[in-house]
Amino acid sequence: MNDRIPPEEFADVNEAVGEEWEAETTPYERIRHVVAHTYSPVSADAVADDARTTPKTARKHLKTLADEGFVETAPGEHSGKLYRRSPESLVVEQAVDILEHVSTDELVSRIQEMCEQLTEYRSEFGVESPEELAVDQANQTLSESGSPEDEIDSDVIREWKTLRRDLALANAALSIGNAEQFVGTGHRSIGDSSLTE
DSSP states (O other): OOOOOOOOOOOOHHHHHHHHHHHHSOHHHHHHHHHHTOOSOEEHHHHHHHHTSOHHHHHHHHHHHHHTTSEEEEEOGGGOEEEEEOHHHHHHHHHHHHHHHSOHHHHHHHHHHHHHHHHHHHHHHTSSSHHHHHHHHHHHHHHTOSOGGGOOOHHHHHHHHHHHHHHHHHHHHHHHHHHHTTTTSSOOOTTSGGGTO
């Protein structure tokens, strides 16, 4: 015989978590969180739905986020706007994350290594970019002038693209790291005469 008391009626876990999120955050925080994971343009109504707020509140906070550069807008239907995370805010976020985990000296060293690897790719394949390599490979396939052993592994093209992206983010991180050295340290601003003396 089982003496266990049956559990209370099962509640929707997602709804319970959503209600807790709503109780513990402001509409602005929820909208920012939703947009932080929005890479395709969506309407303010869709953002409002996901952020558990009204479309009017969503539009107000989306405008603020757009003014801050966190959100990018695009024209939508019926003269409405669509919103998504701005690429610039993603770059800054990733660059700051790099700076939290890698010293400036190590970053300079990694950038040099990545530049050398890019030079090796260009030299080995005789083209400037992975896109050119893919086009060359497609042209060879279409003309049937290349032999099967001449085909470039798609992983090489993907690795080249990834390396190029990683180099761009590392350079952004290094630039931010260098700029941070001069913020709030008493140096004169760009408009000061000391820069032109």
